[in-house]
Amino acid sequence: METVTLTIKNQPDLFLEADTITPDAFAGKKIEEIADLHVYVGREQHRLGDFFEISGKAGATPEETKIVVNGDLSRVKYIGMKMTAGEVVVNSNTDMYVGAWMQGGKITVNGDVDAFAGTGMKGGELIIKGNAGNYLGAAYRGDWRGMQAGKITVTGNAGSDIGTFMNGGEIVIGGDVDVHVATHAEGGRIIIKGNAKSRLGGQMVEGEIYVLGSIDLMMPGFAYREDVDVDVDGIKGRFALYEGDLGERHRKRKGQTIYAKLYQRIEA
Amino acid sequence: MAEYLIKNGFVFDPVLGIKGDKADIAIKDGKIVETTALGSPKVIDAAGKTVMAGGVDIHAHVAGPKVNIGRNFRPEDKLFGYKARSGIERMQGGFSVPTTIRTGYNYARMGYTTVMEAAMPPLYARHTHEEMRDTPILDQGAYPVFGNNWFVLEYLKNHEIENAAAYIAWLLRATKGYAVKVVNPGGTEAWGWGLNCENVHDPVPYFDITPAQIVKGLIEANEHLGLPHSMHVHANNLGNPGNYTTTLDTFKLSEGIKPNSKFGRDQVMHHTHVQFHSYGGDSWVNVESKAKEIMDYVNSHENITIDMGQVTLDETTTMTADGPFEHHLTELNHLKWANADVELETGSGVVPYVYSPNIKVCAIQWAIGLELALFAKDPMRIFITTDHPNAGPFIRYPRVIKWLMSTEAREQQFDAFKHKDKVIEATNLAGIDRELNLYEIAQMTRAGPAKALGLAHMYGGLAPGLEADVAIYDFNPNEPYAPDDIETAFLNAEHLFKTGVQVVRDHNIASNGNKRTLWVNAKVDENPQVMRDVKEKFLRYYTVTLNNYEVTGHYLPNPYVIEVDATE
Numbered sequence: 107m108e109t110v111t112l113t114i115k116n117q118p119d120l121f122l123e124a125d126t127i128t129p130d131a132f133a134g135k136k137i138e139e140i141a142d143l144h145v146y147v148g149r150e151q152h153r154l155g156d157f158f159e160i161s162g163k164a165g166a167t168p169e170e171t172k173i174v175v176n177g178d179l180s181r182v183k184y185i186g187m188k189m190t191a192g193e194v195v196v197n198s199n200t201d202m203y204v205g206a207w208m209q210g211g212k213i214t215v216n217g218d219v220d221a222f223a224g225t226g227m228k229g230g231e232l233i234i235k236g237n238a239g240n241y242l243g244a245a246y247r248g249d250w251r252g253m254q255a256g257k258i259t260v261t262g263n264a265g266s267d268i269g270t271f272m273n274g275g276e277i278v279i280g281g282d283v284d285v286h287v288a289t290h291a292e293g294g295r296i297i298i299k300g301n302a303k304s305r306l307g308g309q310m311v312e313g314e315i316y317v318l319g320s321i322d323l324m325m326p327g328f329a330y331r332e333d334v335d336v337d338v339d340g341i342k343g344r345f346a347l348y349e350g351d352l353g354e355r356h357r358k359r360k361g362q363t364i365y366a367k368l369y370q371r372i373e374a
Numbered sequence: 375m376a377e378y379l380i381k382n383g384f385v386f387d388p389v390l391g392i393k394g395d396k397a398d399i400a401i402k403d404g405k406i407v408e409t410t411a412l413g414s415p416k417v418i419d420a421a422g423k424t425v426m427a428g429g430v431d432i433h434a435h436v437a438g439p440k441v442n443i444g445r446n447f448r449p450e451d452k453l454f455g456y457k458a459r460s461g462i463e464r465m466q467g468g469f470s471v472p473t474t475i476r477t478g479y480n481y482a483r484m485g486y487t488t489v490m491e492a493a494m495p496p497l498y499a500r501h502t503h504e505e506m507r508d509t510p511i512l513d514q515g516a517y518p519v520f521g522n523n524w525f526v527l528e529y530l531k532n533h534e535i536e537n538a539a540a541y542i543a544w545l546l547r548a549t550k551g552y553a554v555k556v557v558n559p560g561g562t563e564a565w566g567w568g569l570n571c572e573n574v575h576d577p578v579p580y581f582d583i584t585p586a587q588i589v590k591g592l593i594e595a596n597e598h599l600g601l602p603h604s605m606h607v608h609a610n611n612l613g614n615p616g617n618y619t620t621t622l623d624t625f626k627l628s629e630g631i632k633p634n635s636k637f638g639r640d641q642v643m644h645h646t647h648v649q650f651h652s653y654g655g656d657s658w659v660n661v662e663s664k665a666k667e668i669m670d671y672v673n674s675h676e677n678i679t680i681d682m683g684q685v686t687l688d689e690t691t692t693m694t695a696d697g698p699f700e701h702h703l704t705e706l707n708h709l710k711w712a713n714a715d716v717e718l719e720t721g722s723g724v725v726p727y728v729y730s731p732n733i734k735v736c737a738i739q740w741a742i743g744l745e746l747a748l749f750a751k752d753p754m755r756i757f758i759t760t761d762h763p764n765a766g767p768f769i770r771y772p773r774v775i776k777w778l779m780s781t782e783a784r785e786q787q788f789d790a791f792k793h794k795d796k797v798i799e800a801t802n803l804a805g806i807d808r809e810l811n812l813y814e815i816a817q818m819t820r821a822g823p824a825k826a827l828g829l830a831h832m833y834g835g836l837a838p839g840l841e842a843d844v845a846i847y848d849f850n851p852n853e854p855y856a857p858d859d860i861e862t863a864f865l866n867a868e869h870l871f872k873t874g875v876q877v878v879r880d881h882n883i884a885s886n887g888n889k890r891t892l893w894v895n896a897k898v899d900e901n902p903q904v905m906r907d908v909k910e911k912f913l914r915y916y917t918v919t920l921n922n923y924e925v926t927g928h929y930l931p932n933p934y935v936i937e938v939d940a941t942e
Contacts, residue, residue: 246449246450246453248449249450250709250726355708
């Protein structure tokens, strides 16, 4: 695998929209061609090279291309958007839409990310070593296609509205989450290792939520069923199983209604 | 204005009866003229290319409140489709519910110059006109909806045709409307009670009238006035298996009625998006095509015209004044739903929809639409539409043309279906080898709709005296071509003239044109009763006053009035 290293040299006056920082855009290009890729600041179009020192070499294909981005990227959006393969390492905090609509490959962020990371994600792996903002793995505004597949792992905390309209894949949060989890979800799995606040699974049709810590307030649309033993993805223990959202439509399989499931740990 | 001479193109024009022969088309002062009338024209070399009149769309939802609800509640529809301003082109966005600017440009790119907005809620006529005003290039008109209007229901219950006609004339003037549109007659009003009218004899709650009385009465009122266009109906029971009998029952309401119009149309009923109304079976499991039965009727009754409502197999946004149908749809696909009630007049709903080639029903719908056009004996009476955006975005018209012109293209699509065999079994299309020619396409997209709209004196052809709306496509019908070449050519007109102004040059937008809004001013004898009813209803029920209702002044900067004298 070949590596291209980007180091930010000029901070944008506004925010830098850099959806071209992907292995797909870089693959097969010379460094000068990569520097000529378009980025936007507000409505103005610029070159990637206007903001970044670029070195190294891109692979022939996205699979063979790794991108390392250095410097303060807290005003850079859309890193890794729609990428299908390869690897991106972000050594900083970064702004919104990291890995949005990504289909494959791997993104590692050694810092915090802002909202909409992994929006509409269809595959691949997104690893966030810091905290995540709101709408992690959610759907774009108005869309009903949130995270479809792939895996998002957050070491720290996450904001509100994670997994909105999630249909598949997995989100693992090492810390706590804010309100609204898996709203409207029709599939997928969310594991919260810390504490949750309220409104988990509102209008949720199918899918699973695991909470290892506390829940401030359970949705009235979730009903306690039984205590069960869980052994999923490294999570082991005795959990209380709730099903919901009872106010939503649910399909049946072999005469059985399929509900969304919410597991809360009783003991490890 | 500049003079143009379009030389040596292969011309397809049903008005002149030219079927692909080489001919020269002359443009002067915004009109088509004899070539001898030109002084020193700019010459456009059209050798090896196809020349037609500008396209005329008889039915599309391109302006007004429900279109805008579609835009507002589907940000995902325009997420990756923005195009920044560049040169003469303003910023554009959206796919199934494009911005007004993109609507104008994309129609022009397809060689269309006239587009009718198919459903204008009278109360929101101002909004509709504001959007049409902001749609560049195109000549447009809008059809106010009458089929669930309290005035109409009350007059027609007692068969007061003259009063209904006087009210129609008043409303057309107040809203600057073009024609009488009827959507799910009685059914949308019934939806206010949580009910629907599923056949032409279902009573409308409270009003004690049936859809049959509404449709027939509105045809009679329309002919009493002698309006340019006929009554334009979206019948009851849209989109339900087995609904073709309701459609035939609706057709039959026109029997024995002859057109009374000086505008040259032969029909008294235009039934729109008939694809949605041609289903057999009694459930989605056994739904099948009844296009043959429908077209047998249409082919043998000259006082009916129809348009297709072709499903294009895209992700799109459905929107209609048929409120109960949109509720039915959201229950089916569980996607977001907007619903609105428009006071005394109508209602509407909006729901996104994905017509997937992997779903049997969607593929059957696709086949039914094409069957309608391919069973047509008279292409002057069936028109290409997608009921934009309901069955698909208008930008797919070139693809519909491709399917109609090429069995190879249809076979390719059949092969892409997941349930190909079941679709073939439920439809007739696989057994049809008819391929439409460009002359028939010109009938279905130009001359036919222009005539049905009562606008054959302006649009639809290339005869001297008509508006200089001329499209030149980079397509040589006399050389071998692949099916996709048809779509590419009709998606990218090489040149387009609109009322003598070149709006597309070398495949690019060259001008924002000289758009006009057509409306019909029908003069009737004074009718004190109707005017008293109007005043009373506004006083008692409407949330606005008459002064805040009428469309005037800056809402309509480029009006083109069509005068109709219906006084005794």
